[in-house]
Amino acid sequence: MHNDLVFKALADPTRRLMLDELSERKEQTLYELTARLIMRHEVTISRQALAKHIDLLEQAGLVGSEKRGKYRMLVFNDAPLRSITDRWLK
Amino acid sequence: MHNDLVFKALADPTRRLMLDELSERKEQTLYELTARLIMRHEVTISRQALAKHIDLLEQAGLVGSEKRGKYRMLVFNDAPLRSITDRWLK
DNA sequence: ACAATACGCAACCACAGGGTTGCGTGTCAA
């Protein structure tokens, strides 16, 4: 099942918070995201930990990332989310 | 976040299979479900393991259970699933 | 040129979680 990664990605509360932030802004650097999470959501975790979460979100197809100079640009993608629960709803 | 349990419940492929089976039949005993999973999906895991999964699904509100004599009746509930991804889709 | 910045990578740690085995118990049919 290829959306196994999506369900796994959604299982962690920190990653869901990250998606909240990412879905509100079309484009954002990892640095910005990290700052916002700490400021607005009192997330007290290291940058490296957040980077790992982003990797998982990217593998799940929920986030696209592109290296732009010094920064890593992040783009939210809701496609894997659409109709993911349809198999149980009729 | 109270739907944390829902996301956690959906993170495991075996539990998603169980939901597949449960959503197709309104009512079912744990025994029936176990049998079906082994027959139709080649799930080779113990009864106790499946019972643990059911407990988690129940805590998430995705399954209701009622002891009826010797059997444990299971009822699927799709309510926690509805619009669970809405926060990221607009 | 140089130092601060934004990030990648790797090793390590603690614990949650999926699985098992073993045993006990209430229920029901013969």
Place this chain on the structure above:
DNA sequence: TTGACACGCAACCCTGTGGTTGCGTATTGT
């Protein structure tokens, strides 16, 4: 009444994973 049956409970094991620290590196402004 007795034995098979459907299930609950608990201890245990091993792996996955979320977190950390430490270090290296390309990029950038001054």
